[in-house]
Amino acid sequence: MxxxxxxxxxxxxxxxxxxxxxxxxxxxxxxxxxxxxxxxxxxxxxxxxxxxxxxxxxxxxxxxxxxxxxxxxxxxxxxxxxxxxxxxxxxxxxxxxxxxxxxxxxxxxxxxxxxxxxxxxxxxxxxxxxxxxxxxxxxxxxxxxxxxxxxxxxxxxxxxxxxxxxxxxxxxxxxxxxxxGFFFPEDTLTDQPERVLAAELLREQLLRLLDKEIPHGTAVAVDRMQENTTVAGEAILDIEALIYCERESHKGIIIGKNGAMLKQASTQARQEMEAFFGCKVNLQCWVKVKEGWRNREGMIRSFGLND
Ligand SMILES: Nc1nc2c(ncn2[C@@H]2O[C@H](COP(=O)(O)OP(=O)(O)OP(=O)(O)O)[C@@H](O)[C@H]2O)c(=O)[nH]1
Ligand SMILES: [Mg+2]
Missing domain, CATH: 3.40.50.300 (P-loop containing nucleotide triphosphate hydrolases)
Structure with a gap:
């Protein structure tokens, strides 16, 4: 049974x-x-x-x-x-x-x-x-x-x-x-929506690449996720992600010299996303500052981090 x-x-x-x-x-x-x-x-x-x-x-x-x-x-x-x-x-x-x-x-x-x-x-x-x-x-x-x-x-x-x-x-x-009985269909893996999974894969790279308080103060939101076809006829996922951090100085560190840090994080996250979703991914990232968001209920809710 x-x-x-x-x-x-x-x-x-x-x-x-x-x-x-x-x-x-x-x-x-x-x-x-x-x-x-x-x-x-x-x-x-x-x-x-x-x-x-x-x-x-x-x-x-x-x-x-x-x-x-x-x-x-x-x-x-x-x-x-x-x-x-x-x-x-x-x-x-x-x-x-x-x-x-x-x-x-x-x-x-x-x-x-x-x-x-x-x-x-x-x-x-x-x-x-x-x-x-x-x-x-x-x-x-x-x-x-x-x-x-x-x-x-x-x-x-x-x-x-x-x-x-x-x-x-x-x-x-x-x-x-x-x-x-089974509570979920047999092929269910997780309750996490694809946008959240994608956002988390980018946050994972930020946690790995950044130090001290900075990664703890970041939140990632995927604004757009759309399936398209490349000129060669391959499936490609276009993903736009926003990285929120708590201070202007943190933004500079996340972007890095000539954008090097952001490039590294987004390249690694893209590779993880391609492995997970099983198709090519085009990932675009932006960094925004939301001062003290970890103490702001509205922001916490908008990032889906409220319980
Ligand atoms: N050496 C070793 N490292 C491990 C093992 N299991 C996990 N780790 C490492 O321990 C660290 C924490 O692993 P996580 O799975 O994120 O731990 P967690 O309990 O979910 O952490 P939180 O989500 O922060 O509560 C990562 O660097 C892992 O690679 C293990 O069996 N051996
Ligand atoms: Mg954990």
Whole structure:
């Protein structure tokens, strides 16, 4: 019988939540970077295998908000946990016996809600010794009765099979009331509209290329996305993107000397878009300043970042 399990992916910033989602799906639906707070909204990813469908929700990393955008992000996390069958709690395998305050709070929420939780200890490729991992597992196991504990690496794919098995085991758990039937058509991948996916691929490059506060203060909006045909008869997507930043000085840095930075970001983003959409892309980018937009509700809403 066809069944659907709803699973929220939760954890601190930068631990690899989005990387794990992409790996499970075999497609990139959530952007990834080495900067914390890469994910800003809830991102749904759907995986259907034979009679089983998983509806995953990737969430922003848990942190103490410093602006209105951060508040919306944390609201998105709380919303993401609501009504799910289980949570995939991601932490780093490194770090030994130390818990972050946000992780403590999350474990308390799990306890209050009697959540079924799979603990994923990601980035095992960075471990220097197994003792560190054992210490960490013991620490978490003392704090919560996890349905399963899986050390893995989203980078190398190490132990991904074990995670898949635990996610499949959710369907056999008698304590869970997994819904019957598929919630989405079998070929569904994500709830993200194509314009948002395109905008995110450009923001990903900005996160990768820029430093400090600048990438955190950028938002990308795709204004126009149109399918056309080249003179050679090939399909081409014409995409116009606006990059918003918080200060005039940031605009200069994003554009770079003789436009070099913007050129690099847009070239790399275009290549990613071509891979994702499977056709040629013509990408045009502009940079605009919106002072302090991360504290302006109207702007946050217009970028679709409100929760
Ligand atoms: N070495 C190593 N790096 C990893 C692994 N998984 C993810 N990363 C890297 O860790 C960084 C953060 O990954 P993300 O997937 O963006 O993390 P996230 O938890 O979604 O982060 P936020 O969206 O900011 O909350 C990126 O640079 C990834 O390439 C892993 O298993 N090993
Ligand atoms: Mg993320």
């Amino acid at each position: 066809q069944k659907t399990a709803f699973v929220a992916i939760l954890g601190c910033p930068n631990v690899g939540k989005s990387s794990i989602l992409n790996l499970l799906l075999g497609e990139k639906v959530a952007i990834v970077s080495d900067k914390p707070q890469t994910t800003r909204t809830r991102i749904m990813g759907v995986l259907t295998e034979a009679e089983r469908q998983w509806v995953f929700t990737d969430t922003p990393g848990l942190h103490r908000p410093r602006n209105k955008l951060g508040e919306h992000m944390m609201h998105a996390v709380r919303g993401g946990m609501e009504g799910v069958d289980a949570c995939l709690f991601v932490t780093e395998a490194t770090g030994g016996a130390t818990l972050r305050p946000e992780e403590e709070l999350l474990l308390r929420d799990f306890a209050r809600q009697k959540q079924t939780v799979i603990l994923a200890l990601n980035k095992v490729d960075l471990l220097e010794n197994k003792v560190e991992l054992a210490q960490r597992i013991a620490l978490f196991a003392r704090k919560y009765d996890f349905a399963a504990v899986v050390p893995l690496s989203a980078k190398t794919g190490d132990n991904l099979d074990a995670l898949r098995e635990e996610l499949a085991a959710l369907f056999e758990d008698p304590a869970l009331h997994i819904s019957e």
